[in-house]
Amino acid sequence: xxxxxxxxxxxxxxxxxxxxxxxxxxxxxxxxxxxxxxxxxxxxxxxxxxxxxxxxxxxxxxxxxxxxxxxxxxxxxxxxxxxxxxxxxxxxxxxxxxxxxxxxxxxxxxxxxxxxxxxxxxxxxxxxxxxxxxxxxxxxxxxxxxxxxxxxxxxxxxxxxxxxxxxxxxxxxxxxxxxxxxxxxxxxxxxxxxxxxxxxxxxxxxxxxxxxxxxxxxxxxxxxxxxxxxxxxxxxxxxxxxxxxxxxxxxxxxxxxxxxxxxxxxxxxxxxxxxxxxxxxxxxxxxxxxxxxxxxxxxxxxxxxxxxxxxxxxxxxxxxxxxxxxxxxxxxxxxxxxxxxxxxxxxxxxxxxxxxxxxxxxxxxxxxxxxxxxxxxxxxxxxxxxxxxxxxxxxxxxxxxxxxxxxxxxxxxxxxxxxxxxxxxxxxxxxxxxxxxxxxxxxxxxxxxxxxxxxxxxxxxxxxxxx
Amino acid sequence: xxxxxxxxxxxxxxxxxxxxxxxxxxxxxxxxxxxxxxxxxxxxxxxxxxxxxxxxxxxxxxxxxxxxxxxxxxxxxxxxxxxxxxxxxxxxxxxxxxxxxxxxxxxxxxxxxxxxxxxxxxxxxxxxxxxxxxxxxxxxxxxxxxxxxxxxxxxxxxxxxxxxxxxxxxxxxxxxxxxxxxxxxxxxxxxxxxxxxxxxxxxxxxxxxxxxxxxxxxxxxxxxxxxxxxxxxxxxxxxxxxxxxxxxxxxxxxxxxxxxxxxxxxxxxxxxxxxxxxxxxxxxxxxxxxxxxxxxxxxxxxxxxxxxxxxxxxxxxxxxxxxxxxxxxxxxxxxxxxxxxxxxxxxxxxxxxxxxxxxxxxxxxxxxxxxxxxxxxxxxxxxxxxxxxxxxxxxxxxxxxxxxxxxxxxxxxxxxxxxxxxxxxxxxxxxxxxxxxxxxxxxxxxxxxxxxxxxxxxxxxxxxxxxxxxxxxxxxxxxxxxxxxxxxxxxxxxxxxxxxxxxxxxxxxxxxxxxxxxx
Ligand SMILES: Cc1ncc(COP(=O)(O)O)c(C=O)c1O
Numbered sequence: 001x002x003x004x005x006x007x008x009x010x011x012x013x014x015x016x017x018x019x020x021x022x023x024x025x026x027x028x029x030x031x032x033x034x035x036x037x038x039x040x041x042x043x044x045x046x047x048x049x050x051x052x053x054x055x056x057x058x059x060x061x062x063x064x065x066x067x068x069x070x071x072x073x074x075x076x077x078x079x080x081x082x083x084x085x086x087x088x089x090x091x092x093x094x095x096x097x098x099x100x101x102x103x104x105x106x107x108x109x110x111x112x113x114x115x116x117x118x119x120x121x122x123x124x125x126x127x128x129x130x131x132x133x134x135x136x137x138x139x140x141x142x143x144x145x146x147x148x149x150x151x152x153x154x155x156x157x158x159x160x161x162x163x164x165x166x167x168x169x170x171x172x173x174x175x176x177x178x179x180x181x182x183x184x185x186x187x188x189x190x191x192x193x194x195x196x197x198x199x200x201x202x203x204x205x206x207x208x209x210x211x212x213x214x215x216x217x218x219x220x221x222x223x224x225x226x227x228x229x230x231x232x233x234x235x236x237x238x239x240x241x242x243x244x245x246x247x248x249x250x251x252x253x254x255x256x257x258x259x260x261x262x263x264x265x266x267x268x269x270x271x272x273x274x275x276x277x278x279x280x281x282x283x284x285x286x287x288x289x290x291x292x293x294x295x296x297x298x299x300x301x302x303x304x305x306x307x308x309x310x311x312x313x314x315x316x317x318x319x320x321x322x323x324x325x326x327x328x329x330x331x332x333x334x335x336x337x338x339x340x341x342x343x344x345x346x347x348x349x350x351x352x353x354x355x356x357x358x359x360x361x362x363x364x365x366x367x368x369x370x371x372x373x374x375x376x377x378x379x380x381x382x383x384x385x386x387x388x389x390x391x392x393x394x395x396x397x398x399x400x401x402x403x404x405x406x407x408x409x410x411x412x413x414x415x416x417x418x419x420x421x422x423x424x425x426x427x428x429x430x431x432x433x434x435x436x437x438x439x440x441x442x443x444x445x446x447x448x449x450x451x452x453x454x455x456x457x458x459x460x461x462x463x464x465x466x467x
Numbered sequence: 468x469x470x471x472x473x474x475x476x477x478x479x480x481x482x483x484x485x486x487x488x489x490x491x492x493x494x495x496x497x498x499x500x501x502x503x504x505x506x507x508x509x510x511x512x513x514x515x516x517x518x519x520x521x522x523x524x525x526x527x528x529x530x531x532x533x534x535x536x537x538x539x540x541x542x543x544x545x546x547x548x549x550x551x552x553x554x555x556x557x558x559x560x561x562x563x564x565x566x567x568x569x570x571x572x573x574x575x576x577x578x579x580x581x582x583x584x585x586x587x588x589x590x591x592x593x594x595x596x597x598x599x600x601x602x603x604x605x606x607x608x609x610x611x612x613x614x615x616x617x618x619x620x621x622x623x624x625x626x627x628x629x630x631x632x633x634x635x636x637x638x639x640x641x642x643x644x645x646x647x648x649x650x651x652x653x654x655x656x657x658x659x660x661x662x663x664x665x666x667x668x669x670x671x672x673x674x675x676x677x678x679x680x681x682x683x684x685x686x687x688x689x690x691x692x693x694x695x696x697x698x699x700x701x702x703x704x705x706x707x708x709x710x711x712x713x714x715x716x717x718x719x720x721x722x723x724x725x726x727x728x729x730x731x732x733x734x735x736x737x738x739x740x741x742x743x744x745x746x747x748x749x750x751x752x753x754x755x756x757x758x759x760x761x762x763x764x765x766x767x768x769x770x771x772x773x774x775x776x777x778x779x780x781x782x783x784x785x786x787x788x789x790x791x792x793x794x795x796x797x798x799x800x801x802x803x804x805x806x807x808x809x810x811x812x813x814x815x816x817x818x819x820x821x822x823x824x825x826x827x828x829x830x831x832x833x834x835x836x837x838x839x840x841x842x843x844x845x846x847x848x849x850x851x852x853x854x855x856x857x858x859x860x861x862x863x864x865x866x867x868x869x870x871x872x873x874x875x876x877x878x879x880x881x882x883x884x885x886x887x888x889x890x891x892x893x894x895x896x897x898x899x900x901x902x903x904x905x906x907x908x909x910x911x912x913x914x915x916x917x918x919x920x921x922x923x924x925x926x927x928x929x930x931x932x933x934x935x936x937x938x939x940x941x942x943x944x945x946x947x948x949x950x951x952x953x954x955x956x957x958x959x960x961x962x963x964x965x966x967x968x969x970x971x972x973x974x975x976x977x978x979x980x981x982x983x984x985x986x
Contacts, residue, residue, distance in 0.1 A: 005824055008825050008828070010559070010753075010820065010821070010914075010915065011829060012915070012916065012917030012918070012920070013916075013917060013918055014914075019831065019832060021918070022836060022839040022918060025842060026835075026838045026839055026841075026842045028835075031834075031835060033860070034834045034835055034838050034860040035733070035862075036860055037704065037861075037862065038702050038734070039704045041707075042706070042707065042734060042739065043733055043734065044605075044732075044735040044738050046602075046605065048602055048823040048827075049602045049823075050602055050603075050818065050823040050826070051595065053819065053820070053821065053825060054822070055820055055822065057564050060564055060816060060819060060820050061564050064564070064565065064568040064592075064812065064816055065568055065573075067588045067592050068571060068573040068574050068589065068592075068812075069588060070587045070588030070591065071573045071577055071585060071586055071587065071589055072581070072586075073572045073576040073577050074572075074576045074578055075572040077585075079578060081578040081581065083580065084804070085579060085804065087578070091495055091530075093530060093533055093534045095570070096534065097534075097541065099566070099570075101546060101548065101561075102542070102544040102545070102546030103546065103758060104561070104566065104757050105546035105548075105755060105757065105758065106547060106558050106559050106560070106561050106749075106753075106755050107546055107547035107553060107556070107558060107756060107758070108553065108556050108756050108759060109758040109759070110884065110893060110894040111954070112887075112888040112946055112949060113545035113888040113894055113949070114544045114546065115476075115544070115949060115950045115951050116481075116539065116540035116541055116950070117540065117544040117546070117758050119543075120537065122483070122968075122969075123484045123485070125968050126484075126485050126968040126969035127484070127485070127525055127526075128968075129967075129968030129969070129971070130485075130523045130524045130525050130968075130969070131523050131525070133523075135968050135970050135971040135974070136971065137967060137968055142614030142760075143802045144803065145800070145803045146614070146801075146802055153659075173803045173804070174803060176800040177799075177801065177803060180798065180800060180801055181659075183628070183660065184632055184637060186632065186638050187628070187661030187662075189661050190661060225517075232514060232517050233517075236516075236517070237516070259519070260519065260523070261513050261519055262513060262518070262519055263516075263517050263519050264523070283570075283575035284578050284579075285574065285575055285577070285807070285808055285809050286574060286577040286578070286579050286586075286809075287578075287579035287803065287804025288761060288804075289761075290614075290804060290807075298962075298967070298971050303962065303967075309759070310967050311967060312958060312959055312967055313966050313969070313972050314954045314956070314958040314959065314964070314966075315954070315955050316952040316953060316954050316955065317953050317954075317955065318952040321951055321952060322951075323951040323952070323953075323954035325954050325956065326959065327959040327967065328960065328965070329959065333651045333654075333655030333656075334899065336900070337651040337654045337664075337666075338654035338657070338658035338664040340651075340655055342655070343617050343620075343651075343652055343655035343656045343659055345615040345616055345652050346615035346617070346747075346756055346760040346762035347614065347615060347759050347760040348614065348760045348761045349757065349758050349759035350755075350757035350761060353537075353758075356484070356537070357533060357537050359525055360484050360494065360526050360533045360536070360537075361494035361495040361528075361530060361533045362494065363488070363492065363493065363494060363495075363526060363527045363528070364522045364523050364525050365491075365493060365527070366493070366494065367523060368519075369496065369499075370497050372499075373497045373498065373500055375512045376500035376505065376508055376510075376512060377504055379507075379508040380500070380503075380508050383508060384507075418582070419582075422584075422585070430580050449497055453501040453503055
């Protein structure tokens, strides 16, 4: 037992003699004695086979950085990838605040000792509520897809119905998560996921098909604005009206980066709103920046259906002072185990703090400028790409920051085009040719505030060169 | 008793950000679109039906004001910068070396849909870490998609669904069996996945009996989900027989290995017979919890179950790392993308920095330190160890009860937790629901904290016990040294008062002001 190791920098009690001193105090002769509950034949037989220890910071850093440098990133390259993770500008202050050890800590926290964090959480919900024009915002769940899944399950609990309608042109990544949450048909409590066709001329939801599929067995209609393939859903209010007429909930997915220029979903009849938190000041982190919010009107039947953490502002015992705590805490799985609403646990709450800082920095004018800049440059990109021989932009002039580019006319596959672009330091749009959308060899391009007009011309010029 | 250091939390009287700023104030500019852009596409690009008319009611503050405000909020957050022996959560040092590595553009500015050729570094780390977890558990494949421990439990439930569906038996295998002391996420995720939950009651010795398990499992059982040791620090010595009994009826066996710290390097889930297990990287493996994520529940299973895993799975083939999406029997995704990748890198860094010997020593220290703590807590009048019949040394944490002190003084575990914050000590973890001992608390020493830290923590507990006797009202009205006083909790359950946003707060306050005015 007496280790020959040097005291480990992360373990105070690995210093010589400490373990022995504690053993002496508890009257145990050996470490083995404190493991007396574990039967001898439970201890593992296979020896541990781990790579050599890197106990020095200098070696550890070298190992991590050497490996990570084998990656190519979107700063050294020019990337047009989006589809659920988008390259946006992250203000330096956001990085500073989310890096504060009080926030990026190992502790889960408590309401008594972590007042500042609780306030930051409330400020996330409050500012997002102002963008959405909705009164209730839950702390984010694991991802946007998970947020949609929970929202659908909320709607099923609220309506007692077991069918949801989703756009046929949904993101397969999110749709896979949605199907997981809605369960296989064999399961008790399964929710049937039915797709609604897209209008092939605009990419928007086909209202005729929606009407045909709506009925008194539908718990919710889900659509996104902007949609997965970038199109702005101008029929949003009409969809919400039709859903309401049949007693179904309207669940909308929105990109918060669009809300300085797009109508707030609370204003066109959305009942439950979901969306990604990553655009609000979180790096892409190879997909590890994901997080999803859920919001709704402040009606008790909605509030009682949430699965996670709802932070409420309240008065304290000191007159005039405000504090924060969890509302309706008993209805989640911590309070009611299998009888709670779905489940909750460690989630993505650090990104709520990132979002709070980000939204406070932008303010109303920042969001307006951001939205204007994105839509302008994205349309510019669509226009320039559409002028490249053989390249066609599907649904031009209908999109926000993403748009579909078709390469059928070039005789090349998206994979071939992207290989050629990559060799020139450009990451082309996401290949959606295998996605059962009837769009042929198409890619989903994403343009944000980080792409300059010159970047966009470089893309168009390079495409001309390689096609 | 040693002299307790004096503590006073920062108090900034910080307004809610929604009240700050001035009309027209700016914290961040974006450039106008370039002239050639505007010339090419024009303005008014949003269809009229969708163009936002109102101005979102956001604060209008400067960059410095945002920085200062959120720095003040961080300063009003203890964040375990005192001593936190928060049980069931395994407090660790979170390496800044690892944190800074993940903030480099080579990871922070990487997109998961990049071509695998451009992702070889991060894939190598994930692959190597998979190998480390395989060695620690005996499992054949790990994935990192789950966004926390609970999400890994959910992954298990989904994998079990796919497994039984593949056999055409989903209609028959409808039940999940667990202990009533299992973490709530096990029954909750199984239920959310559509299984009926069977909770086994606890016996005197702290865990459900083998007979009860045998009676509960049947050809209806899809899976069992169990953690061991449990949150009371009790190890179920019959776990091998449990697994055997469950397998005899064909059920899958999932080991919730969240309480791994005391047995790291000592137990192998596979050798105990389990089909799958999960590790919490934000707990045992030194990645931050960050007050509730981003987190990772690493889910590992045997080759028999690997076909049902959510995709993508990181694989190595001919010296190259790839993302395997081609799993026709996959249960489907539980979350988009491959997981919280920076946390995986941090966990890899932790495992490398500890090494096999360090990991072994870490579990030795956690269990010895917990028993040291137990011994000292046992000397404080008013505290009682749960399950007094279990005389053996507990594992890495112990469930305690403040019941005797509460009976004597009226000061309960919630009051106590409030008061702890006044000493710069993070309030203790009490217990998951249901509370099976009166006024519970659950400390866990782990390998981070020094003996001096543990002594300080215990001295604070002893001191508050004294205060509970000499001045119970002072304890019950705590905190007194924190930025705010106790909140008026009745609002949390009252639709007329709760306010999850500033909008709601203003509306409800205006409503109650109007009501007062009218009265
Ligand atoms: C035994 C056990 N299982 C599961 C979990 C759930 O983990 P998470 O909060 O990451 O979802 C925990 C949380 O600490 C736990 O202690």
